[in-house]
Amino acid sequence: MLGFLKNPVVVTAEINLSLVALTVMGLMSRLWGLSYPRAVVFDEVYYGQFVSLYMKRIFFVDDSGPPLGHMLLALGGYLGGFDGNFLWNRIGAEYSMNVPVCSLRFLPALAGALCIPLAYQILVELHFSHCAALGAALLILLENSLITQSRFMLLESILIFFILLAVLSYLKFYNLQRHSSFSGRWCFWLLLTGVACSCAVGVKYMGLFTYMLLLAIAGLHFWHMLGDRTLSNVSLVCHFLARGLALLVIPVAMYLSFFYVHLALLYRSGPHDQIMTSAFQASLEGGLARITQGQPLEVAYGSQITLRNVLGKPMQCWLHSHTNTYPIRYENGRGSSHQQQVTCYPFKDVNNWWIVKDPGMQQLVVSNPPRPVRHGHIVQLVHGITTRYLNTHDVAAPLSPHSQEVSCYIDYNISMPAQNLWRVKKSESAGRPVSILPPRSDTEHKYSSSALDWITMDTNIAYWLHPTSGAQIHLLGNVCTWASANVAAVVYTCLSLWYLIRRRRKIYDIPEDAWQLWVSAGQICVGGWVVNYLPFFLMEKTLFLYHYLPALTFQILLIPIVLQHLSDHLCRSLLSKSMFSALVVAWFSSVCFAYRTFSPVTYGEPLSVAELKDLRWKDSWNILIRKQGR
């Protein structure tokens, strides 16, 4: 009974103190002075609207991305007790007292801070040394652009967090693969990969690129497993199904669930109702539901109806008619029927009402019991106010000459017969809601940039400017890190090509396992950079520097990989090794120096004009310098 007392109760905990220290430093760098500036910063003006709508439970659709990211931001607001009452209309506007700035910004900052231990772990899982892992984490820690982006109510840091989490879980899963397939941990990491991927996609569609990359790598690894003759066919099928379930089925299900939660949370009618179908609008509280309440469900002969164009594009409108007639001749000389006009009217109006009539009966009254109108029936539509029939005939329509004109038939006693029978066809498809929201920003924006500017960081974005002092916040990277990341990518590519060609001629410069490490690290880091960067060249939307941050994160991870490889395999003698280490230390201190230099514009410390001018290292940077003597 008391058997457990026989042995001492032992808790062995292994704590990687450097990892803990890194995490603490990360939290400090991201969370320090989070509520400063107490003003709307850059895209907060955009995301804030959605947070407010969530708080008020008002329905909206964001056409630029899926809802998870907005929901997470709103969660911050919810935890901070935000009531949603703030007018998000201008960048730089002071927050009123009811806005819990700190808790709104907390989640992105936390996600940004957690990227640092994730980077450390990824390098460890790629089988690189503790030192390289430390380097990667420090570089992420000291990257000004990532800090800036994390400290505000923006989505990129959350996206990067999920991307890195997905990569790390996949690597953990893959490393467990060899020894303990189908163990609990194996399953956990596999599932976490899928979950993190779907969260990344749910935050921003950009996450799709990393998801595709991981799918491709998983496919490649599975292809190698196929060649393994020791595995039976049955176990291969099991492996295949497990991967399919975790990496395809679960992400899709989770992605759908985000939308389910979104719709479940937002039950009040709001500004974007009109882009949805009438049926959906009727389900929202306070919208169309107020009108449709108590209406009969089925249309019968004699019903009075309004007809709304399902597409709602370019604007929603209802079938309408009024006593005015088409002009006898149009400006371009074509003739018309001079019948009563039928139009599509974007406002609710008494002239939008029509009565459904059975062509075989003379009266309009609803028969008792009412006869419902069915798919394929032939009906006439009588305009309620003017009691004229909806008619069409072989006369060209006013603006689209290849279509027939639609009018309300006035009997002029001419030879033109009334063609006023219409067949009701029910369309089975529910009608995809089409977004009519104006695009988020014009194609031209003061700080928009092209994808090519990003590698060299020829551009920056001013996020916030203090109205009186010179304090300002810019999205500006650590120049040193960006340059070395580019160098690392070039070195990696050149070395790989060199090794590949030499290996083809059966010359092996590095041992086989080192080569495998090199390749798998490249798959993740160079692959991640490529898939997150190159697609932007094909995109036609407005691009900003922050779109590059996920790609940059992968590129930064490559730096310690290349450095370790160089020191392990190219520096043969002890002397050259120590020389190399000295160089690395010097380089790292320059990274720290660049971080220190640009930290005022990262954290928004007040600066004098001279200091600002000193910071303008590149002519293309747009640092706001107040003119003297104003």
Place this chain on the structure above:
Amino acid sequence: MPAAGGGRAGPGPLRQRGTRRLQGTPPASPLSPRPPAGRRAALGLVTLLSFASRFHRLPEPPHVCWDETHFGKMGSYYINRTFFFDVHPPLGKMLIGLAGYLSGYDGTFPFQKPGDRYEQHNYMGMRGFCAFLGSCLVPFAYLTVLELSKSLPAALLTAFILIFDTGCITLSQYILLDPILMFFLMGAVLSMVKCNSCADRPFSASWWLWLSLTGVNLAGAMGVKFVGLFVVLLVGLNTINDLWDLLGNLNLSLVTFGKHFLARVLCLILLPLTLYMAMFAVHFAVLNKSGPGDGFFSSAFQSQLIGNNLHNVSIPEQDGYPLSCHCDPYPGGLCRGEGIYTYLHKDLNNLWIIKKHDSDADSSSPVEFVRHGDIIRLEHKETSRNLHSHQHEAPLTRKHFQVTGYGINGTGDSNDFWRIEVVGRRAGRLIKVLRSKIRLTHVATGCILGSSGKTLPKWGWEQVEVTCTPYVKETPNSLWNFEDHINPKLPNISLDVLKPSFVEILLESHMVMIRGNSGLKPKDNEVTSKPWHWPINYQGLRFSGVNETDYRVYLLGNPVVWWLNLFTIGLYLLIAISTAVALKRGVQLTSEHKGELSRVVLCGGGQVALGWLLHYLPFFMMGRVLYFHHYFPAMLFSSMLTGKYWMLGEGEAETRVKFHYSKMLFSGAAVSLNFYLFHPLSYGMIGPMASDPSSPMAGLRWMDSWEF
């Protein structure tokens, strides 16, 4: 999946000879691969049928059909030597023009719109030329498949499919670029395949011949349409794969490998590039008269065209104070209209006087030259007001600043100062007319003078809005050049001095073509053909005629052929994946089967399937307007795949050979029967629509989306 026939260099020839012996044909000597008589007869038959089907009723209908209105017109431009602009490279239209010229067409038919009757004009030369190239596709495909699969029934089936495809026939019978493009494309593929089969005797005469023919055909394909880029990619991938194999062959010394490498660089890069540039040289040499395409090009280029306002004029070269000049936006896609407007109306209101910002230079002072970085004032010559900008929003583009004329008799304020900068120059350099692309920066607000491309309403005479954009971006809209330049104190030069070099013209025309291509956007609510429609033959294209009384031609594939192709692609994917998995899993197979599977399914088939993918998938990513006929290059590849796979596994036994021939005859018969049913689509029909039972197409409208 290997991109293209791997393992050729080492064991390839052996295996090839081995399989030939199994087929019962005598082992061909590697130096004189002479086709047996049966194959030659088959080739003859196929060619004959192909020509017969393409030339049948070629003159019908005797009016302009569909895009003939563009390409016929451009052929006429070549004959008349007037300069024009098109989004495609020039080779195809030059060949059409040449064919017309040789057949006695004088270039006088206007080709205004589809349906115009040709009357006495000789259009048969141009149509015949296109039909000739279109007919060559069939023997090309036949030879390619024969080379890849070494199977006569497979090659014959491919040929029959292409001969009896109504779509291919229709597309070959008119003055279009597609038959020319497909000719070069198939030519490139055939030469590539032939060259691959010569891999066992590199640097022999036939190897050089096929390699350089590949290069020539690539240049041809690129020179007709930019879609030719896809076949360049296909050949490029094949070459990389080839070189990779050679590199892995340790029997070859690095010197030999270097030779291989250089031979390919020479034949597949340098040769096509030279030919491609030569085409443009001919294009610009032939078109030396001003025409409808002038406005797309820069002023310096236009000065070379006979009949253009800028031709043979002489103006001072460097700009000095004071002077007047006529500013005109550097032509970009957007301000094209404005450009043309200014050439047509030599308007005095376009003249501005350049003055220094701080002093009024009088007419007696010596000439001073304007340099890069100078701060100037621009005074409008007619009204003596300065070009001025301030922080008021522009009339149409709200985010930009308004630009106005301000001040009286040249006295204004500091908002009239502009810094003049030349793109890509350093400070202090002189500014030259026509050639310097300049940017005018407003000194006070830092914004840049540009045209927004939006047309002003009536009060602005429907001219193009000029704004000052605060977004410092390098766009063609904010670049200007001096065009007219009047300064009595400076010596005039002839514009020949400014003649742009050939390379500059070449680059410029490519920029214009790329802009033009990406400008072909579908309009809102316009129904365009979607790439997924194409393989299922969902909807055709009306070439001619709409109503019952018209002579109607409808571009639509032979449904049996197209659906068979579609089915084969699915089947191929299945076979390829299962083969690859089986090989990877090490399933016990006889070595003969293994060899055959990996050779035919993965290598040869992979090459053709890759061709299909490369010619089809990119269309999903294109934003421009797409049409059904864009699929035809891909369709050629999928037809070759069909031919190969329906005849897969041709065995050694006599009975199996018979089985294959009967299978081939059966599918050939199905295809030709269906062709008989659908032939009115390509050869034209008059009479009631398909819904009427007396129509030739009655009962054949199998899909509602077919419009005949």
